[in-house]
Every structure is written in C-alpha cells, then in structure tokens.
Amino acid sequence: MSGALEDIRVIEMGTLLAGPFCGQQLADHGAEVIKIEPPGKGDPMRAWGQERADGKSLWWPVVGRGKKSITVNLRSAAGQDLVRRLVTGADVLLENFRPGTLEKWGLGPDELHALNPRLVITRVSGYGQTGPYSSQPGFGAIGEALGGLRYTTGDPDKMPSRTGISIGDTLTAMFATIGTLNALHARERTGAGQLVDAALYESVLAVMESLLTEYHVAGFIRERTGPMIPNIAPANAYPTRDGKAHLISGNQDTVWRRLAEAMGRPDLADDPRYATHLARGDHQAELDEMISAWTATLDADELHRLLNEHAVPNGQMYRAPEMLADSHFAARNAVAWVDSHDFGEIPMQNVVPKLSGTPGSIDWSGPRLGEHNEEVLGGMLGLSDADLDQLRADGIIG
Incomplete structure (x- = not known):
C-alpha cells in the first residue's frame, strides 16, 4: 500500500x-x-x-x-x-x-x-x-x-x-x-x-489556546500584539545588516542562556532582569531592543550560522523562492x-x-x-x- x-x-x-x-x-x-x-x-x-x-x-x-x-x-x-x-x-x-x-x-x-x-x-x-x-x-x-x-x-x-x-x-x-x-x-x-x-x-x-479560560478566571482579554506575544521573550523577528528579518525564539531559560552566549554577553543570563521567564516577560521591550541592536550588526546567513552553533531556535522568513532553493526542503x-x-x-x-x-x-x-x-x-x-x-x-x- x-x-x-x-x-x-x-x-x-x-x-x-x-x-x-x-x-x-x-x-x-x-x-x-x-x-x-x-x-x-x-x-x-x-x-x-x-x-x-x-x-x-x-x-x-x-x-x-x-x-x-x-x-x-x-x-x-x-x-x-x-x-x-x-x-x-x-x-x-x-x-x-x-x-x-x-x-x-x-x-x-x-x-x-x-x-x-x-x-x-x-x-x-x-x-x-x-x-x-x-x-x-x-x-x-x-x-x-x-x-x-x-x-x-x-x-x-x-x-x-x-x-x-x-x-x-x-x-x-x-x-x-x-x-x-x-x-x-x-x-x-x-x-x-x-x-x-x-x-x-x-x-x-x-x-485559540487558553483564550476563554484566561477571561473567565482572570478577566484577561487577549489583544492584538503585532509580531510577538506579550510576556513571551525573546521571541520576535529581528533586523539583520543585509535588510532581512530573522525570527529568534529564545524564551526558554536554557535557550536564553545560550542566546546570551551567542551575543557575546553571557552575563545577561544571570541578570535579574532577564534570568527567568517571568522577568524577561516584564522587560520584553528593552530585551527586544537590545537583541535588535545586536542582530543588525550581522548578515542573515551569518546570524543563522551563529545561532545554530549555539542551538538557539531561529529561522529566516521564507518565501516561495527560498523554499524551492532550500536543501532541507529538497532532502x-x-x-x-x-x-x-x-x-x-x-x-x-x-x-x-x-x-x-x-x-x-x-x-x-x-x-x-x-x-x-x-x-x-x-x-x-x-x-x-x-x-x-x-x-x-x-x-x-x-
């Protein structure tokens, strides 16, 4: 069959x-x-x-x-x-x-x-x-x-x-x-x-995940938040030096530690403002600004390679041309x-x-x-x- x-x-x-x-x-x-x-x-x-x-x-x-x-x-x-x-x-x-x-x-x-x-x-x-x-x-x-x-x-x-x-x-x-x-x-x-x-x-x-439960229990109504989800950080699209947008998901504590190392800032992993999931959520805007400033110094391919070396989930924004040319898609x-x-x-x-x-x-x-x-x-x-x-x-x- x-x-x-x-x-x-x-x-x-x-x-x-x-x-x-x-x-x-x-x-x-x-x-x-x-x-x-x-x-x-x-x-x-x-x-x-x-x-x-x-x-x-x-x-x-x-x-x-x-x-x-x-x-x-x-x-x-x-x-x-x-x-x-x-x-x-x-x-x-x-x-x-x-x-x-x-x-x-x-x-x-x-x-x-x-x-x-x-x-x-x-x-x-x-x-x-x-x-x-x-x-x-x-x-x-x-x-x-x-x-x-x-x-x-x-x-x-x-x-x-x-x-x-x-x-x-x-x-x-x-x-x-x-x-x-x-x-x-x-x-x-x-x-x-x-x-x-x-x-x-x-x-x-x-x-729609926990949308109804959040409202019933906590009175919380989910609103539009653009390219990110509130209190989930870092997880956003960031600019690169060659004008592309690159998605990075480093919101888990262990992944955040590896991302900090990739950025050349291992000290950030233990910084009380960013050390835990809740803390990073509270400082989401400043964290995204910091990461954006770093990614803007790298071309997309270089950023992709560096993040992969540190086992940080990341990906380029693919369109049809990139899909048809990608070796993993082909394999x-x-x-x-x-x-x-x-x-x-x-x-x-x-x-x-x-x-x-x-x-x-x-x-x-x-x-x-x-x-x-x-x-x-x-x-x-x-x-x-x-x-x-x-x-x-x-x-x-x-």
Whole structure:
C-alpha cells in the first residue's frame, strides 16, 4: 500500500476550499476521491487564485490533486439519483453546502444511511448543522472573526488583520479530516457510519489556546500584539545588516542562556532582569531592543550560522523562492513536482505528515472538468454509452 486510505472511497460534494481541502488530504493518503462538480463550470476554485494569461487557475492543480472529476447536476432528480447510486459503494460523503441543502435534495443523512448504513457523512459549514446561526452563510473569514482569530491578529493600533492564507477554511478542513478518520475507525468497531459536523468558527476556536479560560478566571482579554506575544521573550523577528528579518525564539531559560552566549554577553543570563521567564516577560521591550541592536550588526546567513552553533531556535522568513532553493526542503521531499494538464511540471507542497509504511502520494494534479465521467458513471455504475449520451442530452452531466 502506498497510502493508508487506499481502501476508502470518498464522494466529494461542495466547492471552494474548506470541504475540498479535506478531500485533498484524504486523496493524498490514498483514498479514491470522486469529486462531483456542476456541469459546464465546475468548482469555482478552477478560476480562483493567481492565473496565467489564458485564465487557467494555479490553485486548482493543488486543491484538486488526486481526485476524479465527474459532472452531475445535483439540482435535478436524475442527478440526485446518480448520487444515491454512488453512495451505496462509498465509505465517505463529504459536503460543504449550507445546512439543509442535502435534505432539500432528498439526500439527507437519514436517506443516505438507509442506502448505506456504513457511510460516514462529513459536513462542513460556517456555523454547524444545528443552532440559531446554522442557516446563515459563513465563509472562512467569518469563522476567523467569530472564533477569535481576527481580533487577536495584527498591530494593536490598527484594525484587526488577517493571515495571508485562508486559514479558517484550512483549519476546518483539517478538523473535518480528523473527524472523518475517527468516524472510519469507530466504524470498524460498530459497523455503523455517523455524521461529522465541522463548523468554521469552532475549528478556529479550537486553536485559540487558553483564550476563554484566561477571561473567565482572570478577566484577561487577549489583544492584538503585532509580531510577538506579550510576556513571551525573546521571541520576535529581528533586523539583520543585509535588510532581512530573522525570527529568534529564545524564551526558554536554557535557550536564553545560550542566546546570551551567542551575543557575546553571557552575563545577561544571570541578570535579574532577564534570568527567568517571568522577568524577561516584564522587560520584553528593552530585551527586544537590545537583541535588535545586536542582530543588525550581522548578515542573515551569518546570524543563522551563529545561532545554530549555539542551538538557539531561529529561522529566516521564507518565501516561495527560498523554499524551492532550500536543501532541507529538497532532502525531505517537502516539495513535489507534479505534471499538470495546463502548466507542465509544477511544484506544490508534498503529502503531510510522512508515514513510514504508507506514505501516500500525489498521483495527478487537479483533473479536467468531467474527466472521469465515463470511468465512474460508466465503469463504476455500469451505465452504457447510450445512457451517458442521454444524460448529456438532458443536461444532467457535462
């Protein structure tokens, strides 16, 4: 087995990122992921992100990788019947429509479990399948706001900022993946499938550390603090002589001692202002100023080498060019080069995490729209060429 999930078949319904990124992770680890897309236009991700002059998306080859694309009009009775037939041979149904949409189509959990009691139904939505907000539309950015991430991100004297990626969507997809794998494992004991209800705002809330407890017990509300966390020092980005920013994390007592030695100031390790974690937190600003003055005398590569010699966690601020040129990335195959229909061989992040026995693989980049109609609808469901021609004529498939 090259992937741990090679015996798992997933029907992916839904669009954009939170649901499809879950499908991407399952496909990376060997699952057969059959993605259902609207005829004619497909998933909007086919047109999102940076694109070439010909309008081809550079995001779709990544999020669509390893999946089989079929086109089905889910708003038609015939299209819904095709889904029912696919579900009978599937292990997972993955969707991220607004709650109630599957039920409106006659494809709710009760109907699907009547066809296949072992089916795991993974549902991704803004607010979850229940509660007073459940019917409201919710994108990743809204989940980030409600879950507390947006308020705590950015500089304190500015409006809340955001990260440079769709972190709310990807966090939810990761929790949806974890939930799906948990449900599949439980099925081995019980023989029954179940619902996985992954909400955007709850997925963000889940990574907000002790935010709620700090407020309830101590009345403390976390605020925006820019590039550092209050009372965790030193842990910040510092300037270098060649105009770069270098991240240093020396907040643990033993690491701080080694950093002081690297700075040529071993006396700082025992200075009462800096000797303990709490003391360094109380003197965070002056400590950052002192370290900045030191790092500004060194080029980034020289600083990196010196800190590594003293076993101080540190790192350069990488962009795509640095990642593609880095020897450690190459040694661990962190970047995969994958053939694509539109761009030739292209780089993308490889499968994570790394499993020793079943490492998974990226078998192909995002497929063409409806590329696997004949393979899935014909080969898997047994529809004849005449059946497929009629479905095309009726506008049920592309």
